[in-house]
Amino acid sequence: MTKPMNGAESLVRTLVAGDVTVAFTNPGTSEMHFVAALDRVDGMRCVLCLHETVTTGAADGYYRMTGKPASTLLHLGPGLGNALANLHNLKRARSGVVNIVGEHATYHREFDAPLTSDIEGIAGTMSHWVKTSTSAKEVAADGAEAIRVAMDPPGKIATLILPADTAWTDGTGPAAIAAPAVPAKVAEDAVEAAARAIEAGGRPLIVMGTRAVREAPMLHAAKIVAKTGAQIRAEGSNGRIERGVGRMALERVPYPVDVALAATKGVTHLILVGAKAPVAFFAYPGKPSILYPPEAEVVTLAHFHEDAEDALARLAERLGADKAVPVLNQPKRPDLPKGALTQDSVAAVIGHLLPENAIVTDESVTTGRNFFKDTHGAAPHDWLSLTGGAIGEGLPLAVGAAVACPDRKVVALQADGSGMYSLQALWTMAREKLDVTVCIWANRAYAILKGELANVGAENPGRKAHDMLSLGDPDLDWVKLAAGMGVEGTRVETAEAFADAFAAANRRKGPFLIEVLL
């Protein structure tokens, strides 16, 4: 007689049947049966991450590139707690994940063992759906429900909590998976309202986000712009923009409040396509919270979960723009710079040498302010930004994107301070032989916060404030940090050396780190 399948195995088989075929894991004792089940089931790639924040950041990168969820495997409340910052970013990217968290066996909880905590409480802050399985017989069905939720457009966080005895007790077979929902079509009223806003004779601004910033919907938007002269921008941060030659030169709503307000000055109508109306990251004394004129009329063409491509196509038709000739990027690369490494010269190197079909993960913070301008005319590529403002996602995102797209070069543009939150991702890149060129912007400071100190009106910062914003004394040595995790690297101090190192790193396969001393 064959041995019945335990709950853990029924769950893993359900995940694979539901096309959840990658797990970013950091397990502990309570997840050991899940780990063992991974060996008994073909079709699940397991990627070990050495800190939980890497697991959720990687799952986000994976979703952004594939449109399907990965699973995580986290160790009780504290493991989940470590994963929260990037779960937040994942949520803000409007990505999906099957977030699996181990728990004590149901009968062990009452003893209040050291790792006992309110896992549902912790999960609730960042999840769209939370469920603790109560028996091994339910685990597969709960897993199937978690997959359905995670795939719900545009993507959701489904946290499934697995008490250890539900994993090791006899379960059912794998559960049936519901067909994933497709993005809803927008109502005709929404198309009409957007058309009227554009035709009203004012200064309309179309704000694009979520799936609207992919090639096909952007083409419709570009035709609308060509026909009507409406302004257009992407949200300030975006999960994934398809950019480069043949696509539209879409700029983002700028981060600095004054620059953003200048960009939206005089706007009379905002038309939102998978986007939120822009707001400032923070409040600053004497400055507004919203980044557009308060009297502007806000019209939603498509919500995040709706079909932006269809909505824009219908809007283009309604406006008679469907035959308009869109303005798309022609090949144009900045000249290779010489001399000092500055924000401008590194932008030019990236713009000149970005490989075709690259996936850029961008956590450049202050160093990256010019990167869009210099890369509109680069070969076609995808650009993944930090969406939730919780720094420490750049390197994990690169892991997830590289696992998702093994045939594409991933270029991780990474500020040094933010990189230190999740540098363990380098080890996963080495172990999994992920094809990533990592550029570390080593300005050895929390540079953005120096500006913020002034922006919030804090006066006369002294020695202690200065020390809180400097990363010197001791200087970080990224080449050694990378070497310690199995990733080769080099340090560059001129634009020429950066260009040489970047080109060479992009020619090879596998991870390579360039510490760019700014």
Ligand SMILES: Cc1ncc(C[n+]2csc(CCOP(=O)(O)OP(=O)(O)O)c2C)c(N)n1
């Ligand atoms: C999780 C989290 N912790 C802290 C912060 C606050 N914070 C924002 S930017 C920043 C420093 C960024 O420094 P770095 O990555 O080196 O970029 P730079 O400003 O030097 O360009 C900090 C600490 C944050 N946004 N998220």
